[in-house]
Amino acid sequence: RHGNALRTFATVKTPSSLFTPLDAFPERHIGPDDKEVALMTSKLGCDSMDAFVATAVPAHIRIDTADITDSTIPALSESELHARAKELGAKNKLYKSYIGMGYHTAVVPPVILRNVMENPAWYTPYTPYQPEIAQGRLESLVNFQTMIMSMTSMDIANSSLLDEATAAAEAMVMAFVAANQKKRTFIVDTAVLPQTLSVLRTRAKGFGINVIVKDLNEGMFEDKELVSDLCGVLVQYPDVNGRITDYAALTKKVHESKALMTVATDLLALTMLKPPGEWGADIVLGNSARFGVPAGYGGPHAGFFAVTDKLKRRMPGRLIGRSKDTMGNPAYRLALQMTFTAREQHIRREKATSNICTSQALLANMAAMYAVYHGPTGLKNIALKVHGFTQVLKTSVEKLGYKVTNGPTFFDTLTIQASSSPAKSAAALHEASLAAGLNLRKVDDDHVGVTLDESVKPQELVALINVFASAAGASPVDLNSLSSSTVTESSIPSDLRRTSAFLPHPVFNTHHSETEMLRYIFHLASKDLGLVHSMISLGSCTMKLNSTSSMIPLTWPEFSNIHPFVPFDQVVGYRTIIKELEDDLCRITGFHSASLQPNSGAAGEYAGLSVIRAYHESRGEQHRDVCLIPLSAHGTNPASAVMAGLKVVPIKTHHDGNLDLEDLRAKATQHKDRLAAFMITYPSTFGVFEDGIQDACKIIHDNGGQVYLDGANLNAQVGLTNPAVCGGDVCHLNLHKTFAIPHGGGGPGVGPICVAEHLAPFLPCHPVTKIGTSSSIDAVSAAPYGSASIHLISWAYIKMLGGKGLVDSSKIALLNANYMAYRLSSHYNLRYKNDNGRVAHELLIDLAEFDKSAGLKVADFAKRLQDYGFHPPTCSWPISTCMLIEPTESETLEEVDRFCDAMIQIRKEVQDVIDGKQPRENNVLRNAPHPISVIALSEEQWNRPYSRQTAAYPAPWLYEKKFWPTVARIDDAYGDLNLICDCPSVEDTVSAQ
Amino acid sequence: RHGNALRTFATVKTPSSLFTPLDAFPERHIGPDDKEVALMTSKLGCDSMDAFVATAVPAHIRIDTADITDSTIPALSESELHARAKELGAKNKLYKSYIGMGYHTAVVPPVILRNVMENPAWYTPYTPYQPEIAQGRLESLVNFQTMIMSMTSMDIANSSLLDEATAAAEAMVMAFVAANQKKRTFIVDTAVLPQTLSVLRTRAKGFGINVIVKDLNEGMFEDKELVSDLCGVLVQYPDVNGRITDYAALTKKVHESKALMTVATDLLALTMLKPPGEWGADIVLGNSARFGVPAGYGGPHAGFFAVTDKLKRRMPGRLIGRSKDTMGNPAYRLALQMTFTAREQHIRREKATSNICTSQALLANMAAMYAVYHGPTGLKNIALKVHGFTQVLKTSVEKLGYKVTNGPTFFDTLTIQASSSPAKSAAALHEASLAAGLNLRKVDDDHVGVTLDESVKPQELVALINVFASAAGASPVDLNSLSSSTVTESSIPSDLRRTSAFLPHPVFNTHHSETEMLRYIFHLASKDLGLVHSMISLGSCTMKLNSTSSMIPLTWPEFSNIHPFVPFDQVVGYRTIIKELEDDLCRITGFHSASLQPNSGAAGEYAGLSVIRAYHESRGEQHRDVCLIPLSAHGTNPASAVMAGLKVVPIKTHHDGNLDLEDLRAKATQHKDRLAAFMITYPSTFGVFEDGIQDACKIIHDNGGQVYLDGANLNAQVGLTNPAVCGGDVCHLNLHKTFAIPHGGGGPGVGPICVAEHLAPFLPCHPVTKIGTSSSIDAVSAAPYGSASIHLISWAYIKMLGGKGLVDSSKIALLNANYMAYRLSSHYNLRYKNDNGRVAHELLIDLAEFDKSAGLKVADFAKRLQDYGFHPPTCSWPISTCMLIEPTESETLEEVDRFCDAMIQIRKEVQDVIDGKQPRENNVLRNAPHPISVIALSEEQWNRPYSRQTAAYPAPWLYEKKFWPTVARIDDAYGDLNLICDCPSVEDTVSAQ
Numbered sequence A, B: 001r002h003g004n005a006l007r008t009f010a011t012v013k014t015p016s017s018l019f020t021p022l023d024a025f026p027e028r029h030i031g032p033d034d035k036e037v038a039l040m041t042s043k044l045g046c047d048s049m050d051a052f053v054a055t056a057v058p059a060h061i062r063i064d065t066a067d068i069t070d071s072t073i074p075a076l077s078e079s080e081l082h083a084r085a086k087e088l089g090a091k092n093k094l095y096k097s098y099i100g101m102g103y104h105t106a107v108v109p110p111v112i113l114r115n116v117m118e119n120p121a122w123y124t125p126y127t128p129y130q131p132e133i134a135q136g137r138l139e140s141l142v143n144f145q146t147m148i149m150s151m152t153s154m155d156i157a158n159s160s161l162l163d164e165a166t167a168a169a170e171a172m173v174m175a176f177v178a179a180n181q182k183k184r185t186f187i188v189d190t191a192v193l194p195q196t197l198s199v200l201r202t203r204a205k206g207f208g209i210n211v212i213v214k215d216l217n218e219g220m221f222e223d224k225e226l227v228s229d230l231c232g233v234l235v236q237y238p239d240v241n242g243r244i245t246d247y248a249a250l251t252k253k254v255h256e257s258k259a260l261m262t263v264a265t266d267l268l269a270l271t272m273l274k275p276p277g278e279w280g281a282d283i284v285l286g287n288s289a290r291f292g293v294p295a296g297y298g299g300p301h302a303g304f305f306a307v308t309d310k311l312k313r314r315m316p317g318r319l320i321g322r323s324k325d326t327m328g329n330p331a332y333r334l335a336l337q338m339t340f341t342a343r344e345q346h347i348r349r350e351k352a353t354s355n356i357c358t359s360q361a362l363l364a365n366m367a368a369m370y371a372v373y374h375g376p377t378g379l380k381n382i383a384l385k386v387h388g389f390t391q392v393l394k395t396s397v398e399k400l401g402y403k404v405t406n407g408p409t410f411f412d413t414l415t416i417q418a419s420s421s422p423a424k425s426a427a428a429l430h431e432a433s434l435a436a437g438l439n440l441r442k443v444d445d446d447h448v449g450v451t452l453d454e455s456v457k458p459q460e461l462v463a464l465i466n467v468f469a470s471a472a473g474a475s476p477v478d479l480n481s482l483s484s485s486t487v488t489e490s491s492i493p494s495d496l497r498r499t500s501a502f503l504p505h506p507v508f509n510t511h512h513s514e515t516e517m518l519r520y521i522f523h524l525a526s527k528d529l530g531l532v533h534s535m536i537s538l539g540s541c542t543m544k545l546n547s548t549s550s551m552i553p554l555t556w557p558e559f560s561n562i563h564p565f566v567p568f569d570q571v572v573g574y575r576t577i578i579k580e581l582e583d584d585l586c587r588i589t590g591f592h593s594a595s596l597q598p599n600s601g602a603a604g605e606y607a608g609l610s611v612i613r614a615y616h617e618s619r620g621e622q623h624r625d626v627c628l629i630p631l632s633a634h635g636t637n638p639a640s641a642v643m644a645g646l647k648v649v650p651i652k653t654h655h656d657g658n659l660d661l662e663d664l665r666a667k668a669t670q671h672k673d674r675l676a677a678f679m680i681t682y683p684s685t686f687g688v689f690e691d692g693i694q695d696a697c698k699i700i701h702d703n704g705g706q707v708y709l710d711g712a713n714l715n716a717q718v719g720l721t722n723p724a725v726c727g728g729d730v731c732h733l734n735l736h737k738t739f740a741i742p743h744g745g746g747g748p749g750v751g752p753i754c755v756a757e758h759l760a761p762f763l764p765c766h767p768v769t770k771i772g773t774s775s776s777i778d779a780v781s782a783a784p785y786g787s788a789s790i791h792l793i794s795w796a797y798i799k800m801l802g803g804k805g806l807v808d809s810s811k812i813a814l815l816n817a818n819y820m821a822y823r824l825s826s827h828y829n830l831r832y833k834n835d836n837g838r839v840a841h842e843l844l845i846d847l848a849e850f851d852k853s854a855g856l857k858v859a860d861f862a863k864r865l866q867d868y869g870f871h872p873p874t875c876s877w878p879i880s881t882c883m884l885i886e887p888t889e890s891e892t893l894e895e896v897d898r899f900c901d902a903m904i905q906i907r908k909e910v911q912d913v914i915d916g917k918q919p920r921e922n923n924v925l926r927n928a929p930h931p932i933s934v935i936a937l938s939e940e941q942w943n944r945p946y947s948r949q950t951a952a953y954p955a956p957w958l959y960e961k962k963f964w965p966t967v968a969r970i971d972d973a974y975g976d977l978n979l980i981c982d983c984p985s986v987e988d989t990v991s992a993q
Ligand SMILES: Cc1ncc(COP(=O)(O)O)c(C=O)c1O
Pocket: A356, A357, A358, A540, A541, A600, A601, A602, A603, A634, A636, A637, A681, A685, A710, A712, A713, A734, A749, A751
């Protein structure tokens, strides 16, 4: 055993002075202590950390050591960070927002807040690619899908998209593709959310789609030219102004035009409204945040997306399905589909029409849990209350002389005309509302909007009404004067009232007491391996510590209960954090400006490429549309390029992972006139610090292109090198990797882009909140700052580590990976090392040989690792026969050694197969993983040429601590043939009994 | 299957009006829904809930239905409660306190805050009497014991006491008992904490001990008379004024006098001070709160208690030891000792000298985790900082002309004379400190005290110094002017510097990164069954929902960071909550006044009896010293009586559990002149609503006695009957039972007493905070309001349920128990039903017959229940062959049915043994529980006449959800012979490898 004896005497640093805080974060964040570092560097033949780093990172890309230090980024201790977050939080004003426009003040059931959102067992796991150790969140995501399907009455729903606006963009592209990319007109109703329209405009550009905004009417189908080019229509139901329109006839017309009908809708309203699936919608989408997810100044929250059966194989995003394990027991999995694989790294590349990878699993789970807790009746009660309050408001303002302009129909939103009343102008109403500490929607000079939600208390309704009273010079009302007897469904057109049942599944009708809910939450969590259990060494995904100090402020109301469209003076705290984070990210990347709007890495790629296109366009070079991308790139790269309207030209890589510079030069020269961009991941997806990066960038620049650096691997760079020094013009960062936002079991994420000065004017703007410049591209996300609340996490991470801690983290990340390479390379085929024998922050081992010698594939190693209590590393990417392993700086030598021990022991198990001591079919690897239910099989059923002990406890530490998979290996073939993506129904349940 | 199909369609209530909040708590708290209630009542042959209740609760003790309603106790919804708590929290002023006197502002490491204190997996489990499903917290409590032993250098430590003052009282009694209760003088140094002294005075009374407060000196041993009566001495080290005294010579003298030397000390100081164990202390005690437990306006926190080897068999409280399971694997358990058993219900009764039952497990675990996280070096760093800051303060105030009166020695506390300086009076200093938002200790008119702690930031030190500058009319200092170079150990006498190592055990030297700490916390939690898993039907312990809404405010700084001795105007919020809680408890019990000071039920009993004694005394009847107690009483009852100086006279109970009224009458008459009190639990410990309760109380009153009602079973009463109607004069309540404070794995608890008007003047006072009357008894806890922060939980529970919810809860608690009795009584021997065939809120089943018929004992049933995923009910109490089962109102019918199914299935397994189908020795019950490691045994080792499936999955639901014990049955005999109460040492670890 390597680590154990040593770690037993972990060293603790002694502070340098009396006034040094004792709760410094770097010591807590970084796993190995000084002694372990010394041991590892010496094993690697170096006498100092710096000597080691010099062997790993090419000298010519190193940045000045003065760039990232405790002077440039001073470190706050954990308690100092807490105090600073409190101070900034106090600078956000907690006004009550009735702005609506797709955002509400959610009521998060406390049991879900504490036990899902604030529980590392839920927020630290990875995307559930390893279903045997992820059945808990897979089940919950199926609950989410089922909820969406049931509420919308659609055939199939995915397990979340980034937000409503990007979901609408996916729908638009789906409509375009469904029409074979031949018909380019996409009509959007005028009363769609403005941020949705903005994102549609951005997305339409790359595909050459024509977005036309119109007041919809059936008459428009007279225009034959329009119809012949029509691929889809988007409506909002109810619309942004509150109106509820019957689109059944329109939908027919759309279908007659062979176009797709897309409906953006509201889950709560659907408890009372006839669901779009019942009147013919092809695609239904929206935002699930009002189901118990805090607004957080814009996010994160889960967008939803549901389609008819015939569109299901084109579904973007992740789809969870039910399958069986090898024992025949039901089990959930990420469903593979015909048109793309579930491993996002294998996204459809050049043929892709969507690039979504990281989605919003944690928030989808919260929304699903909210539905589980409330059940159909509870949800209906909430809707009736919101609707009833809106009725009271309407009656009250009408009594005051205001005109409500959304006609007779509404669910929770009213548009109110000021000039019809003594208030005269919208300005008077906004003045009165701000004085009362509340926000109304700014519609125009004469109208305001009001949207109610579950959080509104009777006294708040009174205060809201009194804003209108005060602006009208009337005397205030009190609660007693408000009749509560007016609640009817009359403001919903009778044809549009929901008559169908929803959420009849057992799971939504069982867990309604807090005790049951708590047990359900814990039961699901108990099936999932997260960072609370052991290292998750996912190459290219950087699963590091998600510190509690950085997570705590998130759920403070001063950060969580803020609408994204409030005036700037209400978010001074938020904007300070955003500014500081942008500045720090620029310092770290060497760039000039940043945008935090993209909600994921892939969204960042797309935003960055769009910025590059806008730049070329600004110089009259809109024809530049070729994007060079190495073959080894992550699947999102080519997908994003295609979405940005670029033609992908692949660049070869050498066997060792290095870019083929000659091929690059050839292609760049060949496409000189049309060269828009070159996308490259650095260090490469093989875990390589390529020497030629600067040369490569020069080639591109010489040929008129811009360089996009994929920053997924930034963890190897921080403070040692940076994308600017390497020669890039723009990069995205995955804050959910390098900057410690938890993976949430598959999202949320933040994929900010940082750009050089010449690109800064083109960073995205927003249609509601005034950011950006006149040259800005349109929005890429619904909210101005994307998933604003979780920016806090990365901000805290950077502030607590400080410059030195950031650099040390990168160094230790390199050291851990190289130590692991050192230990594993005598047992496995390490695909790449540099001339000094070094990898970067991750290592690629190739298992190809074992297919021949033992009939074993990567999956067999991966599943067997589960038996050792580990989450497997990234499998079969970037090379199908490989594992990409990234330990990160947060893992101690003890844990790294434990993982190596497991891998080495597995290698011995493999040798037994090679040597014929164990059969090729029926062995511990092929049969892995071994859940308890298998260990408990009777002797006849067991029927394996190895013992239960060997199966379950192949390493001594497992007796004390082992995470157990809860199902046996899952049958992908069965799952693909039987795509069941909703919860078992009552019938299933009964028949199974 | 009973519940499942039904529960699948749980009903949700529809609100009665538009303005009714939708997040009403009763629906979430109460398990069964209306349909389930209807089903259960009908199974019980009743057509309504009220009809059912009438059959269970005797009519003549029913209270007016108007007493407890939503008008008398209005219900707040969950969000309303949150808002109200925020509002009240804002009325507490967050001044920085330097008051010291045993309380500090703790720095809680965020990873411990979120994952222990705020994690229901840690706070909901029961006391670890079932070690196979409690290895996690048992290990953590051993860490606590080891930490105490190591810091104090004592041979053995227990796993916590209620607080420092009660620990001192336990020490005093131990000294008294060690001297065979013959020598009655106990000398306390003048510089002991005043609250400790007050509690000593209370406790001394019952035992007739003479507490003498003196400035200690060796000369006092000249006084032969004194010495001959001396049983013990108590000193504070460092003392309340900050001085550090060398007590080695004094200790020698104490030992020569055959008395015990007791030392109250401070864990942080012991990192630098020679530990008392090294200079001869017999007993060392204190408060562990500064190790990461929030002050919470007084508590809860863990008192500690350590003794020399020769005193270990007299140790009060719980002691965790290491033993082995039947497979020979190491396992922890509550150690049985010679002088008392670990089941507190079997406390030593009349011979007891301590009554401690519920202790402070959760807080002990937090303190232990703090030491695990910081390790010895980290702790030393913290001590050096605190000491260094104190040195800077001293230098600074001396420079300003103040005299520091604690002589040259100090650790973290200074006593500063005002008149020696331009400040002139203490009043001027207090005025300046309040103006600066900070609190100093009030010593006297001329002196103030200042105590520093880990939380003090450099700028706060500056602000503190500037209070002294301002009072002295000097100009303020700034941080730069404070030299940090002065830090030395010189203010600790060289003979008293610690030279020995502490915490050398691996566990304190491993988990220093946050990732490791998180994994350790989760790993331990994964071994423990709590309410997050399944019902814990512990008769007499009421394990109900501990709602998240009631837990959330606890850890807000406005409640957690408040010193117990701040002026009243800084705790307006706290005092409002305390007042409201007292009022509600009085309303519920029918009494006049309440005291929240007792930290546990047992402490409440003792307080209540002391109040009764004071009452008698006030009437010149101090000779009344007989206490009648039924034989079936909980062990704490007689123990408390003895501690209050009462002679216990037992009263018989009938076989059916009813009190023998004739015996009562006879004994009451017999002891008429000396009758002080009668203690009785109602409903009785057999789960009986005895008809004769009022008659019994009348008998007592007629004979001059007072009636003490043990309110542990109040959950059966709330809103239906109450202790006052039953005829009591005083009762204690277990807020950690009926009023939903989580058990915390063995504490904290709150045991308030409610009293009739004539007893109100005698409720406890406090020596520092002015509460009580001139007739009050002395303090029973260190803090004026005991464990103040957790009062919030019960306050929230009552406010959120409201009157109706409270009554409904009692009714459903009765219903669930009676439904369970109905299902189980055809399979088991139900010990008691009333004339209508009803039990109260719990049921007693007798397993005696199976000993004969199958060789099976209660423990075999209990351990087998673990295999079904359940925590066993209360075992072997109040009758050794019985189980006492209490489902509570929070469990759904489905869960109740699942438990019944398990019990019925076990009965079948028993039948197989009776019928000879399974052997009497080697069967599923005798071998239970079956951990995974046993299931994984090889075929030869398995060697059992039943299958692994039968062992592991005896019921179908277990395939989907099962909590696994982590060790096999634990060998009590081995553990008793080998009392190992600390962590394995490095040597153990190494030799085991
Ligand atoms: C190299 C690389 N680029 C881009 C991405 C996409 O990031 P996201 O999942 O946040 O969309 C990933 C994600 O794993 C990646 O590894």
